Amino acid sequence: MRCCPVKRLHLLAALGAVLLASAGAARADPARDAILAQLAAEAKQADSGFSGFSAQRGGAFWHATHGGGKPDTPACITCHTRDPRAQGQTRAGKTIQPMAVSKTPDRFTDPAKVEKWFGRNCKTVLGRPCTAVEKGDVITYLSGQ
Amino acid sequence: MKRLVLSIGIVVGLGFATGRAVAQDHAAATTLKECGACHMAFPPQLLPARSWKKIMTGLSDHFGENADLAEPARAEITAYLVAHAADAPGTANGRLFLRGVDPSAVPLRITQMPFWKAAHSEVPAREFKSAQVKSAANCLACHRSGGGGEGREGGENE
Numbered sequence: 001m002r003c004c005p006v007k008r009l010h011l012l013a014a015l016g017a018v019l020l021a022s023a024g025a026a027r028a029d030p031a032r033d034a035i036l037a038q039l040a041a042e043a044k045q046a047d048s049g050f051s052g053f054s055a056q057r058g059g060a061f062w063h064a065t066h067g068g069g070k071p072d073t074p075a076c077i078t079c080h081t082r083d084p085r086a087q088g089q090t091r092a093g094k095t096i097q098p099m100a101v102s103k104t105p106d107r108f109t110d111p112a113k114v115e116k117w118f119g120r121n122c123k124t125v126l127g128r129p130c131t132a133v134e135k136g137d138v139i140t141y142l143s144g145q
Numbered sequence: 146m147k148r149l150v151l152s153i154g155i156v157v158g159l160g161f162a163t164g165r166a167v168a169q170d171h172a173a174a175t176t177l178k179e180c181g182a183c184h185m186a187f188p189p190q191l192l193p194a195r196s197w198k199k200i201m202t203g204l205s206d207h208f209g210e211n212a213d214l215a216e217p218a219r220a221e222i223t224a225y226l227v228a229h230a231a232d233a234p235g236t237a238n239g240r241l242f243l244r245g246v247d248p249s250a251v252p253l254r255i256t257q258m259p260f261w262k263a264a265h266s267e268v269p270a271r272e273f274k275s276a277q278v279k280s281a282a283n284c285l286a287c288h289r290s291g292g293g294g295e296g297r298e299g300g301e302n303e
Contacts, residue, residue: 070209070210070211071209072209072210073209073210089279090183090184091183091209091210091279091280092183092184092185092279092280092282092283093184093278093279093280093282093283093286094181094182094183094184094185094283112215116213116214116215119211119213120210120211120212120213121211123205123211123213124210124211
């Protein structure tokens with residue numbers, strides 16, 4: 001049986017896309033996966049229609065000007081900068097290593113640290129705790145950066 | 146018998162001393178890690194104990210940011226700061242840092258302390274606002290010598 005070269009090309013392209021997606025979106029780490037699974041369970045409990053985290057939503061959240069929190073820090077990017085792969089700076093002038101997992105591979109692998117920093121920064125930036133969906137979206141976004 | 150009691154006494158005494166030293170080391174490491182995550186872990190002798198207590202019970206609004214810290218780390222750091230504060234009994238030269246401070250005042254910013262102001266009176270305000278320095282709390286932007294009482298950076302985001 002002759003197989004058409006076009007079909008084979010499609011197959012290759014599809015395979016490539018899958019590989020790219022898995023390399024980009026899910027930098028797998030069992031500890032990070034466990035944190036995301038826990039957040040997904042919380043999200044599902046709050047809303048039975050929850051259908052998974054979104055890197056796109058996470059990116060929008062990361063770049064948004066939120067307000068509602070402390071006046072000097074209305075956004076994630078106030079300290080972390082627009083580029084998650086770049087170093088940030090605290091208000092006291094200290095360097096923050098990049099939040100992008102490609103640059104700082106141990107990001108979002110320590111549940112206590114994740115809880116501490118979302119706990120603080122969501123109150124500082126938004127004036128309220130973040131939802132499980134917001135946290136999961138941001139982690140998903142930064143895992144692909 | 147006497148010798149045995151003496152030996153036991155020495156061993157127990159050393160044990161206590163080592164235990165205390167280990168606890169101090171742990172508290173120092175926790176302080177360096179947690180405080181140093183956002184700014185230099187400031188030397189505790191720069192403020193009196195009452196100031197550290199107030200700072201460590203008001204972390205929800207820590208100079209305009211939420212810096213909430215779970216127990217036991219919060220209590221451990223508080224105890225360490227208080228034990229080495231300017232007015233703590235064992236702090237050498239602690240009085241130097243309290244010169245000109247009203248005993249009833251509770252200063253919260255090291256940069257508002259008279260010793261600090263006197264030491265930095267010739268530094269123009271714009272220097273503290275420059276991109277490299279960003280804040281007067283960024284001691285290490287200028288005091289890069291490390292070691293000798295300059296404080297240590299610490300942090301968990303290295």
